[in-house]
Amino acid sequence: MKVAYLDCSTGISGDMTLAALMDAGVDAEAIRAAIDSLGLPGVELQVTETMKGGFRAKYVRVEHPEQHAHRHLLHITKIIDAATGLTNAQRALAMRIFEAVAAAEAKVHGSTIEKVHFHEVGAIDSIVDIVGAAVAFDLLGADEVVCSPLPTGRGRVSIDHGICPVPTPGTAELLRGIPLQDVPVEAELTTPTGAAIVKTLADRFGPLPEMTIDAIGYGAGTMDFPDRANLLRVFVGTAVTSPLRDQVDLLETNLDDVSGEVIGHTKQLLLDAGALDVYSVPIQMKKDRPGCILSVLSRPEKTEGLLELLFRETGTLGVRRQRITREKQYREACTVPTPWGEVEGKRGWRPGGISTFAPEFESCAKVAREHGLPLREVYRAALAAFDGSAATRPVGAGEPVATGHDHDHDHDHDHDHDHDHDHDHDHDHDHDHDHG
Incomplete structure (x- = not known):
């Protein structure tokens, strides 16, 4: 399984993401062609090499004419829909990122997704960053995107609504449910665009996963910090963890x-x-x-x-x-014949092992009700039908696994509860008020 890991030690922004993915090997010319198809006059994507804290990295800058427009989601949608250089998947991914921003802005301004104005994220450079990132992630083709906890930074920034503390209200709303870390830097480390990209694309958050690294990309931010390199790293590789x-x-x-x-x-x-x-x-x-x-x-x-x-x-x-x-075991939904009709269940196995079968209660109960039978008799008949089938043979690791109807009823009661019967009366309310 191909994995991309975002190491956001000094935060994340749209241009840093785009630069890091290009540095990791995503085709820069394909991204340029997609951005050119947006039909934004005078826009040019500049990609250069730079040094940050003694480390080489790619740096992306969007050159564009001065602008004063504040766009709605409808305007963004028209621009993206008209872009002939985007695939349907890339277009859909870009719109998901913008919709995440729109939902956050609507929440903090008491408006609706249709009426809310895009300010910073509606600017041309942010449009290019978001569309470019959508194209880059699509070209990368990672099966899973994992992200480190995000630092928001500290201090205050000036936005269209005045002076705001970091993270700004829209960014904070986007960061709901995302683990944060404190990095003592007086700057906005995670921008609204960066937060929206992570909100949309990250499958989970945590440390660098077990993987064999194939490529590492470095994307430089615009600011320079005296005690650390302002870089976003992207690790691309193959997961070495078992699918089980x-x-x-x-x-x-x-x-x-x-x-x-x-x-x-x-x-x-x-x-x-x-x-x-x-x-x-x-x-x-x-x-x-x-x-x-x-x-x-x-x-x-x-x-x-x-x-x-x-x-x-x-x-x-x-x-x-x-x-x-x-x-876990591999598992798949299957049915077995009984004298009163088919019974649904779930087959499980480990590589090289013998299959086991668990009849589904609702399916057995339905048969029992319809035929006036004891439930245990239906269970026994279903298990006997499975034991007599070829499905009980040893199964190799490469056998395809059906995923339909896999409700994860793996009642694996891991009873290592650390029974420290402290009742938690120490008022540890965990006031995670998403302060950034």
């Missing part, structure tokens, strides 16, 4: 002051919101109170939403959160 291994977040909280009805209701809401699994374990808490640990397994991109739901529904004062590695 992934990372998930484990959220846990100790509860002794909510009813069973609330816990059951919360579990269902969490599953409906995309949790991989939700389960509870009875425990004995302080002052001999009976309680439970409510545990949630979540894909990293779903964690923030599930965390908020957990706080809202249970009123807990604290949630433990950790990133864990999960080992």
Whole structure:
């Protein structure tokens, strides 16, 4: 699997992204041709070599005539739709980035996506940066884009609405749900364009993933800092992790002051919101109170939403959160014949191992209801039908895997809960108010 990793140690902007991707080997002439097709008069993309803090990097600058127009999303859409040098995929990706900006600006200005004005991001250089980045990422063809936590910088900047603290309101809105890091630099390190690109393209956030590096690109920012190189690095390579291994977040909280009805209701809401699994374990808490640990397994991109739901529904004062590695089996949906009709289920296997089969409860229950049978009898018949089929043979690692109907019901109850029954009464409210 091809992976691109954005190392944003001094932030990210549109021109830095474009420069880094070109330096990593994306065809600069193809990007130029796509930008030329936008039909923006007097626009020229200049790509040069530069030095930042003693390191060589590419530097991108957009030359264009002076402008005073403030554009709406409709104007941006017309420009992109008319560009003959963009593929449908590139056009769609560019529009997704602009729509992310429009949604953020509409939120902070109390307007709508259609009515909101693009200021900085509606300028010609930002249009070129966003379209160029969309083209570059499409040409790169990465299967996954991973990004480091983003530094916003510090201080204040002047925008069309006056003097604003860093991050500006629109940028802060774009950064919702994205992990941030503090870099002590008095400057705007992550621009609205950079934030929109990351918001749209990053599949997950974290450290440099396990990969074999094929190329590294360096994109230079415009500012110079005395104690660090103002560079965006892009690592491009091949993931070395097994497709049978992934990372998930484990959220846990100790509860002794909510009813069973609330816990059951919360579990269902969490599953409906995309949790991989939700389960509870009875425990004995302080002052001999009976309680439970409510545990949630979540894909990293779903964690923030599930965390908020957990706080809202249970009123807990604290949630433990950790990133864990999960080992899986290949799996695919399949059906088996029984004397009363087909039963759906899920087949799982490891490379070189024997297949296993888990009948789906709803499918078995439907057959049992329709034919007046005990549920366990339908289960037994489904398992017997699978055991008698060729599907139980050893399976090689290269066998194709069907992904349809894979609801990830891998009830892999990893019960290493670190039972520190502290009930989290230390008011650790985790006030992540997205301050940048």
